[in-house]
Amino acid sequence: MREIAVVGVGMTKFGERWDKQLRDLFVEAANEALKDANMERNEIQALYVGNFSAGSFVGQEHVGPLLADYLSLKYKPAFRVESACASSGMAFNLACMAIASGMYDIVMVGGVEKMTDISAPEVTSVHAKAMDAEWESFFGLTLPAAFALIARRHFVQYGTKPEQLAMVSVKNHRNATKNPLAQFQFEVTVERVLTSPIVSDPLHVLDCSPVTDGAAAVILCSAELAKKYTDTPVYVLGFGTASDTIALHDRSDITTLGAVVEASRQAYKMAGIEPKNIDVAELHDSFTITEIISYEDLGFCEKGKGGLMIQEGETEIGGRISVNPSGGLKARGNPIGATGVAQVVEIVQQLRGAAGKRQVSGAEIGMTQNIGGTGSTCVIHIFGRQRR
Amino acid sequence: MMPKSPRIWQLAERRYRLLGSKCVLCGKTSVGPRSICPACGSDKVETVQLPSTGTIYSYTVVHSLPAEKNGYGPYIMAIVALEDGTKLTAEIVDCDPEDVKIGMPVELAFRLIGQESEHGIIYYGYKFRPIIPRT
Amino acid sequence: MTVFGDKKTVIVGYGSYIPRYRIKIESIAHAWGESLDTLRGLRVQEISVKGPDEDQVTIAVEAARNALRRAPEVSPKDIGAIYSGSESKPYAVKPTSTIVAAAIGASMSVRLADYEFACKGGTEAIISCISQARSGMIKYGLAIAADCSQSLPGDVLEYTASAGGSAFVIGHDSGDPIAYFEGQYSVGTDTPDFWRRDLIKYPRHGGRFTGEPAYFRHVIAAATGLMKELDMKPEDFDYIVPHQPNGSFPIEVAKRLGFSESKVLPGLLSPIVGNFYSGSSPTGLCKVLDQAKPGQRILLVSFGSGAGSDAFSIVVAEGIERKRGLAPKVEDYINRKKYVDYSLYAKFWGKIAR
Numbered sequence: 001m002r003e004i005a006v007v008g009v010g011m012t013k014f015g016e017r018w019d020k021q022l023r024d025l026f027v028e029a030a031n032e033a034l035k036d037a038n039m040e041r042n043e044i045q046a047l048y049v050g051n052f053s054a055g056s057f058v059g060q061e062h063v064g065p066l067l068a069d070y071l072s073l074k075y076k077p078a079f080r081v082e083s084a085c086a087s088s089g090m091a092f093n094l095a096c097m098a099i100a101s102g103m104y105d106i107v108m109v110g111g112v113e114k115m116t117d118i119s120a121p122e123v124t125s126v127h128a129k130a131m132d133a134e135w136e137s138f139f140g141l142t143l144p145a146a147f148a149l150i151a152r153r154h155f156v157q158y159g160t161k162p163e164q165l166a167m168v169s170v171k172n173h174r175n176a177t178k179n180p181l182a183q184f185q186f187e188v189t190v191e192r193v194l195t196s197p198i199v200s201d202p203l204h205v206l207d208c209s210p211v212t213d214g215a216a217a218v219i220l221c222s223a224e225l226a227k228k229y230t231d232t233p234v235y236v237l238g239f240g241t242a243s244d245t246i247a248l249h250d251r252s253d254i255t256t257l258g259a260v261v262e263a264s265r266q267a268y269k270m271a272g273i274e275p276k277n278i279d280v281a282e283l284h285d286s287f288t289i290t291e292i293i294s295y296e297d298l299g300f301c302e303k304g305k306g307g308l309m310i311q312e313g314e315t316e317i318g319g320r321i322s323v324n325p326s327g328g329l330k331a332r333g334n335p336i337g338a339t340g341v342a343q344v345v346e347i348v349q350q351l352r353g354a355a356g357k358r359q360v361s362g363a364e365i366g367m368t369q370n371i372g373g374t375g376s377t378c379v380i381h382i383f384g385r386q387r388r
Numbered sequence: 389m390m391p392k393s394p395r396i397w398q399l400a401e402r403r404y405r406l407l408g409s410k411c412v413l414c415g416k417t418s419v420g421p422r423s424i425c426p427a428c429g430s431d432k433v434e435t436v437q438l439p440s441t442g443t444i445y446s447y448t449v450v451h452s453l454p455a456e457k458n459g460y461g462p463y464i465m466a467i468v469a470l471e472d473g474t475k476l477t478a479e480i481v482d483c484d485p486e487d488v489k490i491g492m493p494v495e496l497a498f499r500l501i502g503q504e505s506e507h508g509i510i511y512y513g514y515k516f517r518p519i520i521p522r523t
Numbered sequence: 524m525t526v527f528g529d530k531k532t533v534i535v536g537y538g539s540y541i542p543r544y545r546i547k548i549e550s551i552a553h554a555w556g557e558s559l560d561t562l563r564g565l566r567v568q569e570i571s572v573k574g575p576d577e578d579q580v581t582i583a584v585e586a587a588r589n590a591l592r593r594a595p596e597v598s599p600k601d602i603g604a605i606y607s608g609s610e611s612k613p614y615a616v617k618p619t620s621t622i623v624a625a626a627i628g629a630s631m632s633v634r635l636a637d638y639e640f641a642c643k644g645g646t647e648a649i650i651s652c653i654s655q656a657r658s659g660m661i662k663y664g665l666a667i668a669a670d671c672s673q674s675l676p677g678d679v680l681e682y683t684a685s686a687g688g689s690a691f692v693i694g695h696d697s698g699d700p701i702a703y704f705e706g707q708y709s710v711g712t713d714t715p716d717f718w719r720r721d722l723i724k725y726p727r728h729g730g731r732f733t734g735e736p737a738y739f740r741h742v743i744a745a746a747t748g749l750m751k752e753l754d755m756k757p758e759d760f761d762y763i764v765p766h767q768p769n770g771s772f773p774i775e776v777a778k779r780l781g782f783s784e785s786k787v788l789p790g791l792l793s794p795i796v797g798n799f800y801s802g803s804s805p806t807g808l809c810k811v812l813d814q815a816k817p818g819q820r821i822l823l824v825s826f827g828s829g830a831g832s833d834a835f836s837i838v839v840a841e842g843i844e845r846k847r848g849l850a851p852k853v854e855d856y857i858n859r860k861k862y863v864d865y866s867l868y869a870k871f872w873g874k875i876a877r
Contacts, residue, residue: 119455120452121453121454121455121457121458122455124452124453124454124455125454125455125456128454132420132477134399134420135419135420135476135477136477137454138501138502138511138513139465139477139478139479139501139513139514139515140450140454140456140457140463140465140479140501141465141477142450142452142453142454142465144450144452145448145450145465148448149446149447149448149465149466149467150446152446152447152448152490153445153446153490156446156490197451198449198451198452199451199452200448200449200450200451200452200465201448201449201450201451201485202448203448245426247420247477248467248477249419249467249475249476249477250418250426250475254446254467400625401625401628404584404622404625404626405625405626405627405628458877459870459876459877460575460576479576481574481576482543482574482859484861497585498581498584498585498588498626499574499576499577499581500576500577500578500580500581501576510578510580510613510614512580512581512584512622512626515576520851520855520856520859521855521858521859522848522851522852522855523852523854523855523858
């Protein structure tokens with residue numbers, strides 16, 4: 001299996017991009033990545049793009065060729081990958097395998113979502129399509145409601161507190177103030193989180209990732225070619241992917257995401273590392289509870305101790321494991337299909353030492369963890385400054 | 389646009405009557421039709437009547453409503469653990485948000501779930517409610 | 524009209540359903556600026572309100588399930604007919620009885636139909652089950668009488684129109700009887716006292732014209748006709764359950780027929796839950812069955828505007844003692860209540876929409 005390097009990254013400003021269409025956002029990010037890699041567009045051999053639901057958001061399916069067309073990748077294969085919020089994490093994973101197999105030498109992985117063309121209740125309905133349409137959302141379950149069910153069980157089983165959930169939001173908002181591309185560049189307090197409107201009890205607005213327009217793109221190549229494009233390639237050391245039941249109610253214990261446990265087990269094994277070796281991680285904080293559960297399921301702390309981990313500041317920038325220095329889904333923004341690649345962009349910047357005011361000093365090994373739906377998909381990548 | 393009648397019709401009776409799937413080999417039950425057991429992979433799965441009572445495993449009060457529930461909320465959603473251990477997702481009705489608790493006994497109710505539109509078909513199915521006290 | 528002459532046509536299961544919500548008539552009067560003094564004559568204190576996710580179908584299914592709980596000897600597959608009487612079907616075209624059939628797990632070999640005759644569709648459903656069971660066309664029939672009673676905002680009907688209903692499993696010479704039918708008598712004339720035109724949301728009525736020439740004339744004619752056929756007097760009956768458009772008409776009609784108030788009060792629901800239209804007198808019957816003793820005789824008289832009445836003589840059987848506890852009683856539903864104000868009432872009813 002060939003080793004893989006990331007040699008170029010690009011990302012749009014995340015937020016309400018009223019004047020931009022889906023294709024505009026993608027082209028903006030893709031051009032950034034090409035520029036970052038000092039690469040001509042005709043060097044790209046294939047495009048992998050993560051997108052959750054352009055059909056629902058903007059009435060467009062078949063986005064692979066659309067985006068290839070608008071990036072002028074004439075006749076190049078263009079794959080659209082859909083795995084709910086893990087769409088572009090999965091696209092990245094498939095691109096890694098394409099490089100590793102020797103099928104392609106250079107590929108672009110993008111992710112894009114244009115969400116603000118429809119109303120908030122409509123967005124809630126589209127989000128809900130990431131769950132079981134017939135046995136969950138049909139009956140009125142929303143995605144925040146599903147994570148609220150998880151949070152309440154976590155409260156009961158492990159004594160986790162709403163304040164601890166709020167601390168995730170406080171940390172990620174603080175980090176986002178140092179990220180010029182982040183959607184929310186303002187700080188919040190625990191009190192402000194807990195007094196913000198309830199979305200689905202016990203989750204407040206400030207426990208939830210927002211509605212975001214945005215795109216991100218990265219360029220992968222075989223490790224041998226990396227130095228041709230950059231002095232600071234970032235290498236993919238390992239990855240893991242796993243699925244779980246589509247419906248939350250079909251799991252015996254909803255406070256653990258089995259797909260996260262399994263995907264991380266694969267990724268650690270492939271990279272030959274342990275959780276303690278991770279310096280910086282971009283985790284899937286679609287909701288504050290998701291970050292806390294992820295600490296546990298990724299082995300960053302014992303099961304049930306996620307609330308304590310945030311409370312003790314272990315995941316602050318410069319803490320034991322810096323989590324979501326970009327601001328995470330919560331504050332950087334969560335354009336669903338773009339989120340997985342946006343995580344990769346951040347980890348690459350961190351490992352290059354180019355993350356500016358939010359730089360985790362001495363970061364050698366980083367992780368991205370991208371979750372789809374209620375944890376029905378999990379895809380994890382581990383990155384390093386050095387080849388394996 | 390083609391009405392949603394076929395999609396609703398395919399599952400209507402299961403939703404009306406709370407029918408589930410049960411593996412003949414390992415006994416695993418789940419709501420919704422399955423031809424392969426999700427636990428042991430056996431293809432000996434039969435349709436069974438699920439119990440009509442259970443307890444609340446987890447719940448939430450939904451304030452931020454999806455488009456289909458415009459004007460309906462706030463409403464309680466829960467995972468209900470039925471008497472036989474089968475878990476399913478359902479709305480809890482006839483219960484005030486401040487009264488719902490984990491472990492609360494609930495029973496099957498037959499309710500309107502939604503409608504396609506003012507002109508379209510109406511969806512019915514299961515919800516759960518606190519057990520009606522009897523004298 | 525029909526004296527059965529045997530004790531074989533029987534009710535083997537009965538059940539009711541009343542929504543949880545209530546509104547006090549003060550709240551309605553407050554919304555419209557009406558004086559409570561002018562409403563006192565209705566003798567209604569509060570009425571049931573359908574939940575935002577309830578309609579005639581959901582009430583019919585809940586009542587049907589309770590009726591079947593009290594008929595454990597009856598498999599849904601043995602039900603040969605399901606008839607639903609109502610004037611508030613959520614579909615103008617598409618039967619309620621088909622949905623009920625699916626919800627109770629009836630066989631595909633089943634006769635299904637919906638009846639409408641203002642407030643007496645439910646008793647028509649009962650008559651159809653009686654006749655088909657007696658003739659041997661069916662083993663058991665399920666008769667449903669339920670409504671989410673419509674009323675024009677601001678109209679006097681708002682103080683009585685409510686939601687609820689009942690269902691009955693009826694057989695002939697089979698099952699463990701709760702009661703048997705002794706006789707049945709119906710009357711009908713062309714009397715336009717209350718109506719709802721096609722595609723119009725709320726019914727209209729003739730005000731005081733709904734009283735003497737409509738309700739009283741027909742209820743009295745049906746009850747008198749039945750008693751004459753059976754050669755019985757009011758003294759032969761332990762209970763009378765007339766249609767209950769408000770709290771005063773049933774008491775008044777019982778009095779005119781020669782029944783004491785004590786015989787009408789046990790089945791009188793309208794003062795505390797309102798008028799279930801088709802489900803009104805049938806649910807009154809259920810409330811009586813909840814407390815009656817074997818051997819007691821009940822006179823049930825429905826009234827449907829337009830207009831007509833169906834009267835029944837029903838005698839309670841031994842099975843009542845064994846089966847009464849198998850489902851919630853009407854009283855249990857009456858006791859389960861949560862008050863709403865007029866704004867929630869109007870929202871739940873779809874009288875306001877966004």
